[in-house]
Amino acid sequence: MFDLFARVFGRDDASKEVAKDRLRLVLVQDRSSLSPQALEDLKNDLLKVISQYMEIDDQGFKVEFSRNENTTALVANIPIRNVKRKSL
Amino acid sequence: MGEAIVITSGKGGVGKTTTTANIGAGLAQAGHKVALIDADIGLRNLDVVMGLENRIVYDLVDVVEGFAKLKHALIKDKRFENLYLLPAAQTRDKTAVSPQQMIDLVDRMKQEFDYVLIDSPAGIEQGFKNAVAGADRALVVATPEVASVRDADRIIGLLEAQEKHNPFLIINRIRPSMVKKGDMMDIDDMIEILAIELLGVVPDDEAIVVSTNRGEPAVLNGQSRAGEAYRNITRRLLGENIPMMKLEEDTLFGKLRKMIGFKG
Numbered sequence: 001m002f003d004l005f006a007r008v009f010g011r012d013d014a015s016k017e018v019a020k021d022r023l024r025l026v027l028v029q030d031r032s033s034l035s036p037q038a039l040e041d042l043k044n045d046l047l048k049v050i051s052q053y054m055e056i057d058d059q060g061f062k063v064e065f066s067r068n069e070n071t072t073a074l075v076a077n078i079p080i081r082n083v084k085r086k087s088l
Numbered sequence: 089m090g091e092a093i094v095i096t097s098g099k100g101g102v103g104k105t106t107t108t109a110n111i112g113a114g115l116a117q118a119g120h121k122v123a124l125i126d127a128d129i130g131l132r133n134l135d136v137v138m139g140l141e142n143r144i145v146y147d148l149v150d151v152v153e154g155f156a157k158l159k160h161a162l163i164k165d166k167r168f169e170n171l172y173l174l175p176a177a178q179t180r181d182k183t184a185v186s187p188q189q190m191i192d193l194v195d196r197m198k199q200e201f202d203y204v205l206i207d208s209p210a211g212i213e214q215g216f217k218n219a220v221a222g223a224d225r226a227l228v229v230a231t232p233e234v235a236s237v238r239d240a241d242r243i244i245g246l247l248e249a250q251e252k253h254n255p256f257l258i259i260n261r262i263r264p265s266m267v268k269k270g271d272m273m274d275i276d277d278m279i280e281i282l283a284i285e286l287l288g289v290v291p292d293d294e295a296i297v298v299s300t301n302r303g304e305p306a307v308l309n310g311q312s313r314a315g316e317a318y319r320n321i322t323r324r325l326l327g328e329n330i331p332m333m334k335l336e337e338d339t340l341f342g343k344l345r346k347m348i349g350f351k352g
Binding site: 014015016017019020022023024026027030073 | 098231237238240241242245267270271272273274277281
């Protein structure tokens, strides 16, 4: 019965949607030819640059690919501990 | 001067050899002079798929090394006067031939044939590089599965890097009933992800297994759906404008759903 229901209304959990989502993400990494090491380097470089302006919680600092709707983005989540006061 | 087309995929077992055999037979049936090259040195199979395994005397490596003449190594097909196979060596490996040697060989064959189809081995190493080296165009075969699509994407990137631009996609072994249930990627999904032009779609068809058992390309079988798909692919390759074949009749239910506007 559920199957019939699902077929009438179209399902978001259809396994092909899962396949597409997984493919899109993995292809971003494949295409950018960013190795996990390169991503780690990128993260460290970002950390260095941003640390010049503010104090970052480097434990919570995350860089990853994410997808929503039709775009793929490189998302950096950077928890700030403290913004440095600019000395005039 | 003929044209050389490589059939490749990255992943193994998605239908490169079957596709090569069927397009080759299709082009020969249309009256063109065609040569098939099995570039899978060490794991040759195009000979058995074509039903020509008993006629091999010399092979690709013999020709490249100057041990045999090209005309002596080429095997004439049983069904078509104008279809030939250059088999791979079975007791050597991919390093027995270099990309430059393949370019020279393919160029020579293009003088004599309208179409030279090159069946690439799986993988991205030297065998692939050899197969691609002499080709003017590339056909990428992929099945609607994550592993195959991922590898196809990688191959498309590598083809681009080798200056083989604008490859065509052949979607193989699609199962309409699974597509309908949402349990298999459909044509649009694959094109959207891979972003290359579609040459054709071949439905999963038991007739392919039967035709391979017999060594007779399915393209010659008027009853087979896959055979029909390969006939269409051949005609598109020749520049004809053939609409994609419908994979399944629309059911009343499907039509209704479309009318109401639910996604299918």
